[in-house]
Amino acid sequence: MKASFFCPDFDMATHLASKAVLHIADRSYWLGYEPHVAYGELATRDNIEGLLAIEPELAVLTGHGDYDRLYGQGGIEVLWTCSNEYPRTIIYLLTCRAGRYLAPDMVLKGAKAVIGYEEAFMFASLEDATDPLRDPIARYFFEPVAEAVEKILRGGTAGEAYRHNRSRYEELADGILTTGRPWANAVAALLIHDSEVMVLEGNPNARVEAVPHPRVRAEEALIPIGSALLGYAVSGGNPLGFILGFLTGIWLVRARSPQGTS
Amino acid sequence: MVVKIRELLRERPSLAYVPIAEIRGRVVTLEDLARLLELRDPEAERVARRLGIDPPKGEEARRLAIEFWRRTLPPNVKIHVLGCKSLTVEEAIKEIERGTEVGEELVRAYERFVRRYIK
Numbered sequence: 001m002k003a004s005f006f007c008p009d010f011d012m013a014t015h016l017a018s019k020a021v022l023h024i025a026d027r028s029y030w031l032g033y034e035p036h037v038a039y040g041e042l043a044t045r046d047n048i049e050g051l052l053a054i055e056p057e058l059a060v061l062t063g064h065g066d067y068d069r070l071y072g073q074g075g076i077e078v079l080w081t082c083s084n085e086y087p088r089t090i091i092y093l094l095t096c097r098a099g100r101y102l103a104p105d106m107v108l109k110g111a112k113a114v115i116g117y118e119e120a121f122m123f124a125s126l127e128d129a130t131d132p133l134r135d136p137i138a139r140y141f142f143e144p145v146a147e148a149v150e151k152i153l154r155g156g157t158a159g160e161a162y163r164h165n166r167s168r169y170e171e172l173a174d175g176i177l178t179t180g181r182p183w184a185n186a187v188a189a190l191l192i193h194d195s196e197v198m199v200l201e202g203n204p205n206a207r208v209e210a211v212p213h214p215r216v217r218a219e220e221a222l223i224p225i226g227s228a229l230l231g232y233a234v235s236g237g238n239p240l241g242f243i244l245g246f247l248t249g250i251w252l253v254r255a256r257s258p259q260g261t262s
Numbered sequence: 263m264v265v266k267i268r269e270l271l272r273e274r275p276s277l278a279y280v281p282i283a284e285i286r287g288r289v290v291t292l293e294d295l296a297r298l299l300e301l302r303d304p305e306a307e308r309v310a311r312r313l314g315i316d317p318p319k320g321e322e323a324r325r326l327a328i329e330f331w332r333r334t335l336p337p338n339v340k341i342h343v344l345g346c347k348s349l350t351v352e353e354a355i356k357e358i359e360r361g362t363e364v365g366e367e368l369v370r371a372y373e374r375f376v377r378r379y380i381k
Contacts, residue, residue, distance in 0.1 A: 013342035064345055096345025120367045121344045124335075137339060177379070180275035185375070186334040188276070190341065192378055193371035 001212050003033040003153065004051035004059040008043035008073040016125060017062045017094055018043075020132040020142035024060055024149050031153050032212030033057070043073040055087040057208040058152055065095030067118075068102050086110035090158050090206055092149055096120040099199040106201070113158035113202035115148070115165070120197075122190050140176070140187060141194065144168035155211040159204030169195035216253065224249030263310040264299040267292060270380070277379060281329040283309040284322060289329045292380065314381030317373065327372035328355050343367075 005025040007018030018039065025035040036054060038047040043063065048070075051059060061079075064071040069080035070093070079102065086106050091114045093103055099116025106114045123141035125132065132138035133146070148165035152158065173188035173195075224246050231245020232238070271278050271292065278293035285298065285305050298306035318326050335341070335351040342348045343364050349357065357365035 012340070012348040013344055016342060017344055062344070066345060094344070096343060119370070120364060122341055122367070122371065123344075124339050124341050127338050127340050127350075174274075177274035177276040180278075182276065182279040182334050183336050183339065184276040184334075185280055186331065186339070186341075188379075189330070189334075189371045189375035192374050193367070196374055 001033050001208065001210065002054050002056040003028045003035050004054065004056040004061075005035060005037045005039075006043055006048050006051055006059070006061040006063065006072070006078075007037065007039045008063040008071070009040040010074055012129075014063055016123075016129060016132045016135075016138055017142075019130075020138075020145065021060050021062050021094065023133055023142075024146050027146065027150060028058075028153055030215050030217070031150070032214050033153060041073055043078070045072065045076065045078045048072065048078045049084070052084065052087055052089075056089055058090050058092070058149070060092045060094060060149060062094040065093070065098040065102070067097045067100040068105070070095055070098055070102065081105040084109065088112050090152055090208070091115070092145070092152075092161075093117070094121065094145060099197070099201070103199065103201040111202060112206035113200065113204065115158065115162050115198065115200050117194065117197050118199050119193070121194055123194070124187055124190055137187060140172050140191060141169075144172070152208065153211075155207055157204060158200060158202065158206045162198065162200040162204070166195045166198055169198075220253045223253050227252065263307070263313075264296055267296045267299070267310070271296065274379065279333055280376070280380065281326045281333065282313070282376070282380060283318065284325070285309060289326060291333075317376055323373055324358060324369055327369040328358050330372045330375075331355060331358070331368060341368075 005021050007021045009015045009018045025037050028035045036051055038051055069077055072078035081101050086109050089111055091106055091111050093116035097119055099118040103114040103116040125135045125138035129135035129138055132142045144165050148161040151161040151164055169191040173191040176184040176188050227249035228242050228246035232242040235241025280292050281289045282292050282295055283290055295306055299310055331354050340348045340350055341354055354368055358368055
């Protein structure tokens with residue numbers, strides 16, 4: 001199963017947003033998807049068409065945007081209303097204003113559901129931020145996006161992802177205002193703004209066709225073997241101890257990678 | 263009214279710094295307003311009665327939004343807009359003063375914030 005990610009990187013805003021999307025692409029790999037990424041100089045009109053032509057289960061498209069269009073690397077137009085047909089996929093448009101006209105146009109031309117923003121998507125960061133998920137301010141804006149996309153990748157509906165994203169923004173804004181810091185107001189105002197201008201077009205019950213099995217990391221593969229040997233040793237060389245240890249190890253690995261889609 | 267504002271500030275102390283109204287030509291924060299109400303200032307009482315019912319609009323909202331971003335956005339923090347650019351606090355204020363699309367969105371962000379938390 002494929003997932004597509006479009007990430008121009010030519011100024012600070014696109015750099016941080018695209019970095020966040022790259023983290024999501026990496027996560028999609030471990031969830032069992034085959035991520036296809038057009039990053040930086042590769043974020044062109046031709047390549048966005050390629051990313052859509054492979055008929056991904058999900059596409060996350062970022063970059064500067066306007067009501068009816070999306071811009072790629074260097075501010076070149078890559079999508080606009082009436083420009084394309086779209087595969088039956090779920091699209092997250094992480095850009096300004098395109099939720100107003102481009103998102104409904106995508107649904108009209110084939111997309112199952114599109115999450116976007118009908119006014120500016122605004123976020124804040126420290127002036128020297130390089131990684132949005134490590135920046136103490138930018139993470140408030142991108143973690144909820146990553147969580148929402150992960151919900152879809154794990155088989156949740158577009159509506160669940162949309163509601164989760166919005167409610168996380170609101171929870172984070174509520175929480176940050178208890179700190180007593182003046183800057184919390186600026187961050188909370190941007191979070192509330194983003195939440196209120198977020199839109200969902202298309203079918204709120206849309207979901208990926210099938211959820212792949214997550215990939216197992218090398219260190220996780222060693223857990224069942226280690227616990228099997230431990231079980232064998234503790235049971236005094238009993239093969240049943242080996243089997244019980246192995247099964248315990250598998251249970252531990254599964255417990256570390258929850259499959260829930262709530 | 264002052265009891266309600268004090269309760270709000272106990273729940274969310276950061277709100278103390280939010281510019282909320284103009285009294286005798288001076289921008290006052292929620293904390294300033296609570297203090298004036300404790301002194302039984304008649305103009306403050308008039309403003310407090312409007313809270314949540316008749317929020318600041320037009321030019322007053324614009325002036326308050328400028329003060330909001332000036333007072334709450336630290337100099338080492340930038341606002342990024344995925345529609346055009348990244349802004350320092352001074353640049354954000356200039357956008358509001360010029361009435362650009364981003365400036366208007368920053369005013370609306372302030373208005374949404376006030377509507378949600380100060381009622």
